[in-house]
Amino acid sequence: MNAAKENLWKAFRGLVVVWIIGMAIGETLIAWGVDNWPILGSIQAHITADATTYLMWQAVAIYVLVGGTIVYSAVRFRASSMSDNEAPVYQKRTWAPFIVTWLALAIAINLANTIYPGMVGLEQIWGIQLDAKNPLVIDVTAQQWKWTFSYPKQGVTDVSELVVPEGRTIDFVLRTKDVMHDFWVPAWGEKKDVIPNEVRHLFITPTVLGTTATNPMIRVQCSLICGNGHPLMRAPVKVVTAANFKTWVANNSF
Structure with a gap:
């Protein structure tokens, strides 16, 4: 060589x-x-x-x-x-x-x-x-600069805290009253743009119990800049057992 x-x-x-x-x-x-x-x-x-x-x-x-x-x-x-x-x-x-x-x-x-x-x-x-059988439907409404949640089948409307049961697939129905937002819970991985004049869906199956108070990753956060109040556009979340979810529904339904 x-x-x-x-x-x-x-x-x-x-x-x-x-x-x-x-x-x-x-x-x-x-x-x-x-x-x-x-x-x-x-x-x-x-x-x-x-x-x-x-x-x-x-x-x-x-x-x-x-x-x-x-x-x-x-x-x-x-x-x-x-x-x-x-x-x-x-x-x-x-x-x-x-x-x-x-x-x-x-x-x-x-x-x-x-x-x-x-x-x-x-x-x-x-x-x-x-494959989701009987998913829990939650209507999510975004507007500057807050989130509201309604559970149409359970008779719970316009609550500011998102409460979901562990292990059940959830169909989040996303709407906005004004500008474009983005629905995101960091612990759940996925997120979805909320676009004016559109109805969008995001399916999530929570697997870990917890609350925003115990883990800040379990929170609703807008991840798309939407105005001066964007950093504060968040909502608390609770992931509870199926039994506790039924109790919560009974206490909050009309």
Whole structure:
């Protein structure tokens, strides 16, 4: 093997070492972050968290590869690090194989991500919606800068606190009286824009008992800037047992 090829192989081996070390650090941080999610309080939150984690693993691998190549090349081939005799000899070559390889790899990764977590995750979320038997319907009304909730089948209207039973799929029927808002409970993962002159639906299945007082992630929060009072456009939430929900309905229905 001539000197030029030997230098290139040394560079390649060094880059592999940098990539492995960077991957180990990055993936360890991701694993720590996943173990410390604030709260996953619904089935939908677990689905979206799994998708996010999967894509983060990929992102770290690509980021470390690209960033590691830049840093390693800047250090390994800096002008003062080798003599003229040691410097690798470059020759004119076509870039076509390199371009075709990376295009094929990028297309393959994007197609794979479209299938999973894309289509698979959406099928899981839509499956919950389609398979829901007797979902709890809650009318949600947004307006600057407050939320009100009504339970039409239970006879509870215009309450300012959202109370839901654990383990039951809920059909949130979203409307706004003025501008565009966004209905979001951080612990439940998903959110939905509330658009003027439209009725929109968001299906959530809470799985963790709790209240806003015990965990601030369990709260209704507008996540779309809607005016001066936007930061304060929130509402308390309680996730209770089915028995406690029946008691609450009995005490608040007309």
